[in-house]
Amino acid sequence: MSTFETASRHKTLGESLTERGISRRAFLKYASYTASILALPPAAATAIAQGLAAARRQSVIWLSFQECTGCTESITRASSPSIEDMIFDFISLDYHHTLMNASGVAAEQARHAAMQENAGKYIVIVDGSVPLKDDGVYSTIAGISNLQMLQETVKDAFAVIAVGSCAAFGGIPGANPNPTGAVPISQIVTDKPLINISGCPPIPEAMTGTIAYLLSFGSIPELDHLGRPKAFFGETIHDRCYRRPFYERGMFAKSFDDTGARQGWCLYEVGCKGPVTYNACATLKWNGGVSFPVQSGHGCLGCAEPGFWDMGGFYKPLSTGTGDATRWVAGAAITGAAIGAASAFAARQQRKRVLKEG
Amino acid sequence: MTLLEFARGPAMQVALAVFVFGVCYRLFSLFLLWRTHDSSAGSSRQRPVAIAALREIIRRLWPQAAYKNRTMFALINGYVFHLGLAVVVFALMPHILFFRSLLGVSWPSLPNNVIYAVAVVTVASMFASLAMRFSNPAMRIISTFDDYFSWLVVFLPVITGLIATSHLGARYETLLAIHMLSVALLLIWLPFGKLMHVAWVFVTRSQTGVQLSHRGAQL
Amino acid sequence: MNRDSNAPCMTTQSTGMAWSILSEVAQRLQALARHNEPSTIDLRSLPMTQADREQLEELLGHGEVRARLEVAGPTDIWETAYAGVWWIRHMGDGGRIATEEIAITRIPEIFLSDPHDVSAAADRIRTILDEGYDRLAALEAPHVHI
Numbered sequence A: 001m002s003t004f005e006t007a008s009r010h011k012t013l014g015e016s017l018t019e020r021g022i023s024r025r026a027f028l029k030y031a032s033y034t035a036s037i038l039a040l041p042p043a044a045a046t047a048i049a050q051g052l053a054a055a056r057r058q059s060v061i062w063l064s065f066q067e068c069t070g071c072t073e074s075i076t077r078a079s080s081p082s083i084e085d086m087i088f089d090f091i092s093l094d095y096h097h098t099l100m101n102a103s104g105v106a107a108e109q110a111r112h113a114a115m116q117e118n119a120g121k122y123i124v125i126v127d128g129s130v131p132l133k134d135d136g137v138y139s140t141i142a143g144i145s146n147l148q149m150l151q152e153t154v155k156d157a158f159a160v161i162a163v164g165s166c167a168a169f170g171g172i173p174g175a176n177p178n179p180t181g182a183v184p185i186s187q188i189v190t191d192k193p194l195i196n197i198s199g200c201p202p203i204p205e206a207m208t209g210t211i212a213y214l215l216s217f218g219s220i221p222e223l224d225h226l227g228r229p230k231a232f233f234g235e236t237i238h239d240r241c242y243r244r245p246f247y248e249r250g251m252f253a254k255s256f257d258d259t260g261a262r263q264g265w266c267l268y269e270v271g272c273k274g275p276v277t278y279n280a281c282a283t284l285k286w287n288g289g290v291s292f293p294v295q296s297g298h299g300c301l302g303c304a305e306p307g308f309w310d311m312g313g314f315y316k317p318l319s320t321g322t323g324d325a326t327r328w329v330a331g332a333a334i335t336g337a338a339i340g341a342a343s344a345f346a347a348r349q350q351r352k353r354v355l356k357e358g
Numbered sequence B: 001m002t003l004l005e006f007a008r009g010p011a012m013q014v015a016l017a018v019f020v021f022g023v024c025y026r027l028f029s030l031f032l033l034w035r036t037h038d039s040s041a042g043s044s045r046q047r048p049v050a051i052a053a054l055r056e057i058i059r060r061l062w063p064q065a066a067y068k069n070r071t072m073f074a075l076i077n078g079y080v081f082h083l084g085l086a087v088v089v090f091a092l093m094p095h096i097l098f099f100r101s102l103l104g105v106s107w108p109s110l111p112n113n114v115i116y117a118v119a120v121v122t123v124a125s126m127f128a129s130l131a132m133r134f135s136n137p138a139m140r141i142i143s144t145f146d147d148y149f150s151w152l153v154v155f156l157p158v159i160t161g162l163i164a165t166s167h168l169g170a171r172y173e174t175l176l177a178i179h180m181l182s183v184a185l186l187l188i189w190l191p192f193g194k195l196m197h198v199a200w201v202f203v204t205r206s207q208t209g210v211q212l213s214h215r216g217a218q219l
Numbered sequence C: 001m002n003r004d005s006n007a008p009c010m011t012t013q014s015t016g017m018a019w020s021i022l023s024e025v026a027q028r029l030q031a032l033a034r035h036n037e038p039s040t041i042d043l044r045s046l047p048m049t050q051a052d053r054e055q056l057e058e059l060l061g062h063g064e065v066r067a068r069l070e071v072a073g074p075t076d077i078w079e080t081a082y083a084g085v086w087w088i089r090h091m092g093d094g095g096r097i098a099t100e101e102i103a104i105t106r107i108p109e110i111f112l113s114d115p116h117d118v119s120a121a122a123d124r125i126r127t128i129l130d131e132g133y134d135r136l137a138a139l140e141a142p143h144v145h146i
Helices: A001-011 A013-019 A025-036 A044-054 A070-076 A105-118 A145-152 A163-171 A204-217 A244-249 A326-357 B001-031 B049-059 B067-090 B091-101 B112-133 B137-142 B146-167 B172-192 B196-215 C017-035 C050-060 C115-138
Strands: A058-064 A091-093 A121-127 A157-162 A194-197 C039-042 C065-071 C075-080 C085-091 C097-104
Touching: A001 A013, A013 A025, A013 A044, A013 A163, A025 A044, A025 A070, A025 A204, A025 C085, A025 C097, A025 C115, A044 A204, A044 B137, A058 A105, A058 A204, A070 A163, A070 A204, A091 A105, A091 A145, A121 A145, A121 A163, A121 A194, A145 A157, A157 A163, A194 A204, A204 B146, A244 B091, A244 B112, A244 C065, A326 B001, B001 B196, B067 B112, B067 B146, B112 B146, B112 B172, B146 B172, B172 B196, C017 C039, C017 C050, C017 C097
Parallel strands: A058 A091, A058 A121, A121 A157, A157 A194
Antiparallel strands: C039 C097, C065 C075, C075 C085, C085 C097
16 A cells, blocks of 8 residues: 555545535535435534544545445446435445456455454444355355455454445345355354445445444444434435325335336335435435336335345235135144044934934 | 243144034034924914015014113123124234135234223123122022133133233243133133023024014914 | 336435434534534435435525535535535536535534644645745846845
């Protein structure tokens, strides 16, 4: 690492951005935006701006395991607006398979250098689940298993953020029958502060807003029982859905593209899992607030919840069972009938005996 | 496995299986018993069996004048919660979808707030029926575990459904799971207690009607 | 987008939210008038449709001050027809609204030049001046005495 880079690491964000001609006013604008998406009171903007300006450029090591890179796509798609891009001025993405210049041995050296230099202060972001079956051989990087890489990297980390439902809950690799023994990061990292930002992928602002919070306040935001920031995962889609009045009035789309669907009616009947899914899709929406699945006419998949892939089917309504009860019921009917008939027969035999005995 | 996954998965499958087993068992074990044959000549006023049966079922929907005054409150209250339960169970869209997944048919629904109001009335009516059972000394003496437990397993789905839809007291997915589990309990108990009157009421009233019609009487 | 023209679109209907916010603004403006207490209302966090937003803008109106800031993308700020009530619209590139607030205050904080920026600017202007003087001195103009 050059002396220039090491020197800049010790400047505060305020100082280094001033050198590049970005004023403190930009911090304040960014802070207003961040306070808003974190659902903090607007007055918090000042504290956020000051916290950010006084913070050092945050070293971030991004580990990608059994993932599809969707989470990276999402965070870099934090739209083109420069205000959302500012987060990339505040962090130093020291290791990231897709985005970094170096590769191979050089990349791994960069990772170890960042870990050493920023010991106790770097953040580890993980996307993708970790396979444990057969000693973790189903996903290896640089010759070592994901489990090994995770354990050695988080040792001196300040905090760990598991982005995406794969890292947070096992996600798609962990879906039935889970052939690789995929587990969420929380099962492996138990002694470091861990934040889960679930979603498939997560909303970009949920990721960047959480990082901004960490930077501004130096602490973990309030988390729910699944380790997700309450600012983004405190309410269900159903609670903030603009189609809720249709649900209450009993106006449902019966299939895609029918009259009800064209009128924008509730999508409960075509399988929307909004009532049991906690995420900010209905308020923050996607692509800079353009739309979200329900607004585009498709029910919520429940992608921010554990095991969403195995919730019985995206198009089966929430009030139906997840399994196929046909065989059980058929068997039960036959057994019931048989035992019923047998008991009736036994009763008849008993009566005959009684009558004969007189 | 979360509570909701359990409620929608194994719990529902087991409950449905036990329900079907129980109903089949009770129907078969009754209908395959012997019939006592009345070899006396039927009265000239005897009606065809089907007509006699149907007539009696309809006649018993309303009490005779002699009993009317004394039983009026229980009668009206009974209709209130029976009709209320029917509306709540069969006219709410999420419930209709549940039946559709089992039976393949569906029907129109009513708005959620209408159902909510009906459910509240049903809860009050059920409390009234329980109060009547407690306060009447004769009823109290003859009431058994079956009476109280059957009341409970019908009451729980209604109250847990109201709580779930009001989002009271816990996260929604937990309340929904509890509601589904209470329905599973109802399904498991139904064939084996007095709730089986859902089938028997038609059997007993038809039988009475046919027997009386054979003698040319109407009661 | 395929949609029946008669279909009610929930995102464009007015819900009356504009009037609720106006009454909130009224309360806070009182607090500012009586006790000099500034406050801010975050519009992004409220469930407003596009129609609500337009109605609110119409209700509050435009006053004497209008400013455009170019900082990490454009920002429009105007004082509404009510003194002390400012509308702040932060945008990213492409004019997409990133966040919107109503600030009830004598002057929104973002207008003020930050002390750090001021001292950095003071240093910068000093540097420019010093360079300028040096260049003048190098011009060998004897009648100029520094």
